[in-house]
Amino acid sequence: MSFVNTLINGHEGGLKQDGMTPMQKIALRFVVLGVLYYGLAAIEGMMMRMVEITPVPFIDDAHFFSIMTVHPMVGIFGSTYMIVFGAFLFLVPFLMKKPIFSLKLANASWMLIGGGTLIMWLAGFVFSYAPLYTLYWPLPADFSQFAIIGGIVYVVGVALIMVGTFFYSYNIFKTIMYTPEGWDKQPSMELFKSAIGFTGLTNFFKKKKTEHLVDLPVAAISRGTIDVGLNAVVIMAAGVLLLIYMFGAAFGFNLEKTWVDALLYKNMFWWGLDLIADGLVLIFVAGTWYLLATMITGKKLFMQNIARAALFVEMVVSWTVWSHHLMSDQGQSNFLKVFSGEMVTALELITQGLAVYIVLVTLSRARPLKMTNELKFLLGGLLGFMLAVPAGIIQADLGMNRVLHNTQWIIGSHVHVAILVGLTMTLYSAIYFLLPILTNGAKLYSQKLANAHFWLHIVGGIGMGTAMGLAGIDGMLRRSIYVDGEYNTYMILAGICGCMLLLAFAAFLFNIVMTVGVKGLIGIYSPAKMSTRECVPAQQEA
Amino acid sequence: MADSIDVLATLKLVYGIYAFIAISLISWFAYRVTKPKDHDAGAKPALFWTYVVVLAVVGTGLHFLTYSTVPWVPIDLNRANIKADAVFDITYEDHQMSFSSFPMQVGCGEHVVFNAVSNDLTYGFGIFRADHTMVAQMQVVPQSRNDLMWKFEKNGTYYVRSTEYSGPKGAKMVAQNAIVVTGCDQDDVRAVAIGEQ
Numbered sequence: 001m002s003f004v005n006t007l008i009n010g011h012e013g014g015l016k017q018d019g020m021t022p023m024q025k026i027a028l029r030f031v032v033l034g035v036l037y038y039g040l041a042a043i044e045g046m047m048m049r050m051v052e053i054t055p056v057p058f059i060d061d062a063h064f065f066s067i068m069t070v071h072p073m074v075g076i077f078g079s080t081y082m083i084v085f086g087a088f089l090f091l092v093p094f095l096m097k098k099p100i101f102s103l104k105l106a107n108a109s110w111m112l113i114g115g116g117t118l119i120m121w122l123a124g125f126v127f128s129y130a131p132l133y134t135l136y137w138p139l140p141a142d143f144s145q146f147a148i149i150g151g152i153v154y155v156v157g158v159a160l161i162m163v164g165t166f167f168y169s170y171n172i173f174k175t176i177m178y179t180p181e182g183w184d185k186q187p188s189m190e191l192f193k194s195a196i197g198f199t200g201l202t203n204f205f206k207k208k209k210t211e212h213l214v215d216l217p218v219a220a221i222s223r224g225t226i227d228v229g230l231n232a233v234v235i236m237a238a239g240v241l242l243l244i245y246m247f248g249a250a251f252g253f254n255l256e257k258t259w260v261d262a263l264l265y266k267n268m269f270w271w272g273l274d275l276i277a278d279g280l281v282l283i284f285v286a287g288t289w290y291l292l293a294t295m296i297t298g299k300k301l302f303m304q305n306i307a308r309a310a311l312f313v314e315m316v317v318s319w320t321v322w323s324h325h326l327m328s329d330q331g332q333s334n335f336l337k338v339f340s341g342e343m344v345t346a347l348e349l350i351t352q353g354l355a356v357y358i359v360l361v362t363l364s365r366a367r368p369l370k371m372t373n374e375l376k377f378l379l380g381g382l383l384g385f386m387l388a389v390p391a392g393i394i395q396a397d398l399g400m401n402r403v404l405h406n407t408q409w410i411i412g413s414h415v416h417v418a419i420l421v422g423l424t425m426t427l428y429s430a431i432y433f434l435l436p437i438l439t440n441g442a443k444l445y446s447q448k449l450a451n452a453h454f455w456l457h458i459v460g461g462i463g464m465g466t467a468m469g470l471a472g473i474d475g476m477l478r479r480s481i482y483v484d485g486e487y488n489t490y491m492i493l494a495g496i497c498g499c500m501l502l503l504a505f506a507a508f509l510f511n512i513v514m515t516v517g518v519k520g521l522i523g524i525y526s527p528a529k530m531s532t533r534e535c536v537p538a539q540q541e542a
Numbered sequence: 543m544a545d546s547i548d549v550l551a552t553l554k555l556v557y558g559i560y561a562f563i564a565i566s567l568i569s570w571f572a573y574r575v576t577k578p579k580d581h582d583a584g585a586k587p588a589l590f591w592t593y594v595v596v597l598a599v600v601g602t603g604l605h606f607l608t609y610s611t612v613p614w615v616p617i618d619l620n621r622a623n624i625k626a627d628a629v630f631d632i633t634y635e636d637h638q639m640s641f642s643s644f645p646m647q648v649g650c651g652e653h654v655v656f657n658a659v660s661n662d663l664t665y666g667f668g669i670f671r672a673d674h675t676m677v678a679q680m681q682v683v684p685q686s687r688n689d690l691m692w693k694f695e696k697n698g699t700y701y702v703r704s705t706e707y708s709g710p711k712g713a714k715m716v717a718q719n720a721i722v723v724t725g726c727d728q729d730d731v732r733a734v735a736i737g738e739q
Contacts, residue, residue: 061710061711061713062710064710065707065709065710065713130709130710131709132707134707136663136664136706136707137664137684138662138663138684139663139664139707139708139709142662142663142709145709145710145711146709261685261686262664262683262684262685262686263683263685263686266664266683302585303590326681328666328679328680328681329680329681329683329686329688330680330681330686330687330688330689330690331683331686331687331688334619338605338619342602342605343602343605346598346601346602346604346605347601349597349600349601350594350597350598350601353593353594353597354594354597357590357593360571361585363571363575364571364574364575364579364585365579365585367574367575367576367577367578367579368575368576368577368578368579369575369576370576371572371575371576375575376572379568379571379572382568383564383565383568386564386567386568387561387564387565390557390560391557393601393604394553394557394604397604397605397608398605398608398609398615398618398619399549399608399609399611399612399614399615400549400553400608400612402546402614402615402618402678402679402680403546403549403550403676403677403678403679404550405679405681405705406666406679406705406706407676413557462565466561470554473550473553473554474673474674474675475670475671475673475674475675475676476674477668477703477705479706479707479713480705480707480713481713486674487674
């Protein structure tokens, strides 16, 4: 088959459109957009890498920091949210063997999150709105530095993302709890209790254990979804607050120094943000690991009950852990610094360590396993968190924080290794695993490209995190610009590793496009010919 | 007495060894998982619970270790009960830092307090050596108390830089040769006055 033919129609027939269910199509719509936004975030990251090595004529300070503002937002909301939500909106009905509650809501979710991300990105690109994702008060309302219109566009974009997130959260829980047409009445409340882990909790105190009505991966998805919803509430509240100040400024009322206590705001904002950083990421990732481990091995998860309990603990941890971001704030109480900042954060070492152990033992018990793409990327994901979580625990210490806070250590050794190696490789594992399921058996175009994707990504990800971490140890700040080449050795090394990450992404994207074909990719945006009810096995009628 | 250079060199060594072990472990596992099994490695409950205890001890033990070995931790936690030998006021406004005295002259071994006030945005207060390694930092939050108590044990000249993002202008908030420490037996060889290296 010629190259052009494969490019258009896909490898060995590519994506089979005719037999696709609406849920397959919706999941692919999320994932394709998420992958493209990952590419945008990667290009933005490389633009910043270039500036960190040497000043670049077309990127001035204002543009540099506007890139720094939208880069994590595109990465988290545009890419991670999209891929995760798409996968989970497919997997929850798939695992529960029931139709999704609402296809319309699912479609609205990807459109709102995708569109909102684009609008939010435009606020940085067009208007150079650059308060960073942290939005430390009153910087986002400082209209001597930023245009009001930029702020309004930014808030509108983020608001759309959050509305899409609410729709996703609602859809997930309704899908778990509702009774499909023609089915026997489902025990909604019991399903809800099982999904959020309440049943698991009460089982600890009962002699006669109540049966879990939802599988462990669905429980993990549910618990992470609670944090996602709560985070959306906090971000929406910050958005409303910003809009009040923006409209005030637009009509000539400067509210900048009124109302808001900066430290209290910072506490509330980090409480919400950590529901993502320490809730969504760790809970969703653990749940995805459990699902992949059981699917890859075809066996039950080792110590399932402990895994359920750890997920519940992780949810409580994610609600009480925020103060590790405020250990260099002298106005923050010592109690919160030590209790929430140090001790609760240390629990994350236990919960994530347990997840790693459970997954490794589950895999080990099923030996010998074939080293498939999903398995190797899963192991890469485990390694990413094995490296990144201890780096974060070290940072969340009063002694270390005094000399590491806001340095490249935290954003390199902890954040980028967690996201690029831990989270992204887990998501890649899920994508490789779901690819034949979502495409009705499309065959991967090139295993060599998949291997190149793996090695370039893992070496590039760990290498970049290491270079940034070493620069941080030597005092390089994370939210600053160095123009005299102070850290050039580290930054050139990080730049080379960043190039490897970009190449890895290019290899992956090319491989996927050649696998499903351009025609197949366009086709996922046309309506499905099958109805939702046909995508699940025979209904559970009495 | 340990300073940030000693503490961060230890971090580099310990974390480097840990990262090497973690990468080796996963590489070894990736090799082993493709081979037929001889026993249920790691499946014994005793091993599992030992692992959990180790995680708990390492996670919390780090904080006890730094409390007893890193000199600024007990000072920080007890600073309300320690009498300051000198207090330096730093005011932040419109991306400018102004100092109550400049340079800030510090005697060796004195407990000094850097008291920062922001009249507009959130900034940072960081003390750096000439080679840009960090001595210490804190956040400077408007309407909030921002007081860092510190004890210098080596002679040196340090610069101050805002460590928190406060808009594009904030990246250039640097005050060279802002702190001069004298009277110690030992010199901080990395902390020389800018322009005299």
